[in-house]
Amino acid sequence: MTQADWIWKEPKEKLVDWLEQMWTVRWFDEKVDEFFAKGMIHGTTHLCVGQEASAVGVCAMLEGKDKITSTHRGHGHCIAKGADPDRMMAELFGRETGYCKGKGGSMHIADVEKGNLGANGIVGGGIPLAVGAALTSKMRQEGYITVCFFGDGAANEGSFHEAVNLAAIWDLPVIFVCENNQYGMSGPVKDMVKIENIADRASGYGIPGHVVDGNSLPEVMTVMKEAVEYTRNGHGPVLIEAKTYRWKGHSKSDAKKYRTREEEKEWKDKDPIRFFQDALIERGIITQEEAETVKKETKAQIERSVEFAEQSPEPSEDTLLEDVYA
Amino acid sequence: MQSSAVNSSNDKETARSITFAEAVREALSQEMREDQDVFILGEDIGVYGGAFGVTRGMIEEFGPERIRNTPISEAAITGAAIGSALTGMKPVVELQFSDFITIAMDQLANQAAKLRYMYGGKGNVPMVLRTPSGSGTGAAAQHSQSLEAWVAHIPGLKVVQPSTASDAKGLLKAAIADPNPVIFYEHKLLYKTEGHVPEEAYTIPLGQADIKREGTDVTIVATAVMVHKALEAAEKLAEEGINVEVIDPRTLVPLDEQTIVDSVKKTGKVIVVHEAVKRGGYGGEIASMIAESEAFDYLDAPVRRLGALPVPVPYNPTLEKATVPQVDDIMQAARDSVHRR
Ligand SMILES: Cc1ncc(C[n+]2csc(CCOP(=O)(O)OP(=O)(O)O)c2C)c(N)n1
Numbered sequence A: 001m002t003q004a005d006w007i008w009k010e011p012k013e014k015l016v017d018w019l020e021q022m023w024t025v026r027w028f029d030e031k032v033d034e035f036f037a038k039g040m041i042h043g044t045t046h047l048c049v050g051q052e053a054s055a056v057g058v059c060a061m062l063e064g065k066d067k068i069t070s071t072h073r074g075h076g077h078c079i080a081k082g083a084d085p086d087r088m089m090a091e092l093f094g095r096e097t098g099y100c101k102g103k104g105g106s107m108h109i110a111d112v113e114k115g116n117l118g119a120n121g122i123v124g125g126g127i128p129l130a131v132g133a134a135l136t137s138k139m140r141q142e143g144y145i146t147v148c149f150f151g152d153g154a155a156n157e158g159s160f161h162e163a164v165n166l167a168a169i170w171d172l173p174v175i176f177v178c179e180n181n182q183y184g185m186s187g188p189v190k191d192m193v194k195i196e197n198i199a200d201r202a203s204g205y206g207i208p209g210h211v212v213d214g215n216s217l218p219e220v221m222t223v224m225k226e227a228v229e230y231t232r233n234g235h236g237p238v239l240i241e242a243k244t245y246r247w248k249g250h251s252k253s254d255a256k257k258y259r260t261r262e263e264e265k266e267w268k269d270k271d272p273i274r275f276f277q278d279a280l281i282e283r284g285i286i287t288q289e290e291a292e293t294v295k296k297e298t299k300a301q302i303e304r305s306v307e308f309a310e311q312s313p314e315p316s317e318d319t320l321l322e323d324v325y326a
Numbered sequence B: 001m002q003s004s005a006v007n008s009s010n011d012k013e014t015a016r017s018i019t020f021a022e023a024v025r026e027a028l029s030q031e032m033r034e035d036q037d038v039f040i041l042g043e044d045i046g047v048y049g050g051a052f053g054v055t056r057g058m059i060e061e062f063g064p065e066r067i068r069n070t071p072i073s074e075a076a077i078t079g080a081a082i083g084s085a086l087t088g089m090k091p092v093v094e095l096q097f098s099d100f101i102t103i104a105m106d107q108l109a110n111q112a113a114k115l116r117y118m119y120g121g122k123g124n125v126p127m128v129l130r131t132p133s134g135s136g137t138g139a140a141a142q143h144s145q146s147l148e149a150w151v152a153h154i155p156g157l158k159v160v161q162p163s164t165a166s167d168a169k170g171l172l173k174a175a176i177a178d179p180n181p182v183i184f185y186e187h188k189l190l191y192k193t194e195g196h197v198p199e200e201a202y203t204i205p206l207g208q209a210d211i212k213r214e215g216t217d218v219t220i221v222a223t224a225v226m227v228h229k230a231l232e233a234a235e236k237l238a239e240e241g242i243n244v245e246v247i248d249p250r251t252l253v254p255l256d257e258q259t260i261v262d263s264v265k266k267t268g269k270v271i272v273v274h275e276a277v278k279r280g281g282y283g284g285e286i287a288s289m290i291a292e293s294e295a296f297d298y299l300d301a302p303v304r305r306l307g308a309l310p311v312p313v314p315y316n317p318t319l320e321k322a323t324v325p326q327v328d329d330i331m332q333a334a335r336d337s338v339h340r341r
């Protein structure tokens, strides 16, 4: 029995749902990758293939009223917080039916109704916002907590340090989740940070810090469960560092000269989806066939999202000046 | 994007065609070979070669001590550049996107710009901050801005906006040599444009506008990518019998007022066009300068300004284009001026 074994006792529907979510994230980003490679989409994008367990595991432990702030690498967070992939894909196509009416694109998808306060094009830009959302919850006693996703690179922005300290001294209900995928755009975390774990910085702000295997859904969920309980009970913020890896390049064009193909392979061998799926099969929770069905159906769902996006209208030029007050 | 039809006066017989990005790299490399105190710091400028490939290959030549790959910490790297400049080095910061200048702004506006003056003329801050700006790549609201008016407003900062490869090379050399902090904008859409650039090192002094096209009917003062749009508009307007003069100030601070004033005295009509939001944009400064100058008496039409609409840059490509002035808008403004509508 490891600490994470509680998860296998969860109802089958929940376990399958989590598997489905991870596949949905995977297929969504694989599809987007294909479109960018073909030059079918404008702008740039940042894919989270290989990081599905941290997005899904973290959001799985939240309630509907809870909020998140996301990053430029945010498709996974968005799906895990309940977004509709149709409207996400439509946004990437710049269509009127997209989450931002075609005005935001990949880096700015927000799904406020579901508590996703938005992806962010500014590294570290969302961290103080999460603290502010937590402040609202505390001042108005709304009972929700906020999860702030950010990368290892963002942990070197001043905004991180200022915001974590503020949340700490005010005991705000916010959980900082650092998805350490080993690199910024190209900067290796081992060269950019002098300590072993970014979570070790928590002690500098007087809050708890935890390191977790970000490719293990059960481990992520276990550490999150504990953090949610702590934070929801008014003890203040927690910093979690999920160690993971992005399989793809940083963005649209990346020759990946800063890392080796061997390293990539080592991490691909730790595929978070396969890891979880195999465990479900091994424990007799689902059959091989059921697993195949999940994989196929989620893929088909993304194809339908593409159709939805393609059939959606372009925003009218009349909307250009809408939604800005000043 | 085509490079300008009329190239800068610096063309030599030896000039070959290279891209804007290569011209910037060449200026940096030549300066670094010549002066050990020149070094570069910025995000992903090492093996990655920078977000736009400008420093590609430089870490191989100069090593990681002088091509310093930094963490994602704009305030710290800008401030560290300023501090090292104050103490004798000649740092060049590469700020990955000019939108992130907001994060470095305290160090630029309250420190770099003011140190020498506040210290009563003691000390210099010979640093350059190079940064890609502008829209047109689908990068949306936080990666597409043109914020040059912000820095041009601060006494103590020089501001450069080259539009061609050869200008970029000569102006960057001047910027590095300058004892004052210089903000050097590189428009993203210009990086791949080619132009004739002499191989040897040369300087284009800061504060010298360039007449990119001579004309007699209307003056268009344009910056960065708008220089190319203005030239394209000028070609088309020539077919309508309107003879356009295109002036590229090249540096906003210091601004070569005389070249602009002389041109307006000649044509009697002027349009100022930039990609930045029109409201509060630097075009307003240029327009007022003209109105306050001796050119006022020569004006046959109101000074016109073209700039972006007052909205964040949208993602959708059609909306993105509609936000900033296009060739047709420039042509229409020129016709309106010439026909006094
Ligand atoms: C303030 C700021 N600086 C730099 C960038 C350019 N940039 C975008 S993503 C990125 C790397 C971010 O690394 P990390 O926080 O580890 O997130 P990851 O991309 O690995 O998910 C950089 C440098 C930016 N968008 N914003």
Ligand SMILES: [Mg+2]
Pocket (backbone or CB within 6 Å): A151, A152, A153, A179, A180, A181, A182, A183, A184, A185
């Ligand atoms: Mg990272």
